[in-house]
Amino acid sequence: MFYFVRRGRCLDSIDLKGQPLDLDLTLGCGQAFRWRKREDGVWYGVVRDRLIELQVEGNLVYWRTYPDGGRELIVDYLRLTDDVNAANRWLSERDPHIAQLVERFHGMRLLRQDPTEALLSFVCSAANSIPRISAAIEVLASLYGELVCEKRGVCYYAFPKPERLAALEPGVLNVQGSLGFRGENLRMVAQQIVDQSEGWLLGLRNVPYACAHAELVAVRGVGPKIADCVCLFSLDKDEAVPVDTHVRQLAHRLFLPDLKAKSITNAVYRRVVDAFRERYGELAGWAQQYLFYEDLLRSRA
Structure with a gap:
């Protein structure tokens, strides 16, 4: 085990084993909305029920979580068991332009987000910019999410559970976090998630892409682009292509x-x-x- 000290506390590390990971590209490319970068180069964000801090140095990704014990979560979320080098080689052999982008954006990878949070987050993204989406989600989390931890006087909250959003009065979310028309759609989609059997969204990881996509677009308020975002960024459907x-x-x-x-x-x-x-x-x-x-x-x- 290696350690890296930031602000008086040791960070654990995970060996990338020669696989590329650039946090600026991966966390800042628009596939997730709850990450920020500090002046010291550390990325931090709330994932599920933990605040995570990350930094890459050489072939190691240094991490810590609040509460402790989030190693498996980080490996899963960053898809650290994927052979990204093999994927990049395959793509580069088929398209010279992609080969240039693989070199230019070396270390960008897809995430494995929580499907419920991904679906509800991308509902907030309709006709919206990335900074506004991020700001709106943080407002929602602070109002309706559960407290994850308090760190240096700042409280961090989990993404709201669908049950909490579904229970709100119609129209309330329209004025929260600049959601506008997206607010009522968010509440409506949350209610449909609640109405499904427990584990429905997560279970879509185990079905073919076409089946997962069909089930998602059957949710009122979810179009093909949002469905493909969920498939690609949370359900391991690497063939999904969100079209905007x-x-x-x-x-x-x-x-x-x-x-x-x-x-x-x-x-x-x-x-x-x-x-x-x-x-x-x-x-x-x-x-x-x-x-x-x-x-x-x-x-x-």
Whole structure:
């Protein structure tokens, strides 16, 4: 066991065994909304029932959790048992442009988030920017989530349980955290989660992608893009391709020059997804994330 000292306390470490991990890219690319970076380079965020602190030095990821004992959670959340090198090689061999992005964004990887939190978080993301989504979720957690810990005078809260959100009066969430119209949709989706059998969402990890996606879009208020975000970022469906305006535009630019439609109809969505799958197979979601992040940086320039 190795140790790394930050602010007077030792951090435990996990050997990455030659697998890449860049926390700036992984935690800052738009797939999760509750992470912040301190001036000392440590990333911190609430995952499930713990506050986590992370930093990568060389081939080690240093970590600590509040409460203690979160090693298995970190390995699971960061998907540290995945062979990311093999995935990157496979993608690079099939697309020179992806090969450039793998080198440029070396260490970006997909997360394995809690499916319930992922679904409800992406409901908050509809027609919203990443900073506003993050701010809204923190407001929701502080109002309706359970206290995880208090650290240096700051209280950290878990994401609200669906039962808590579903029990709120209609319209309450519309004025919380700048959610607007998304608030009532959030409450409605939370109620449908509560109405399902216990473990329903987590159980979707054990079914094929098509089945998981079909069950998610059957939830009123959940469209194909939110369903694909949940599939890709929490259910291990690496073939899932969330299609938003960025992804439609990059698909048009890179492999669908005759795609003239500006709006994302069901037919356009399916065509973009099919184009990704034809090129990148079961790793289409990884390819999408590289291309999405490239396009996101371009739009910010």
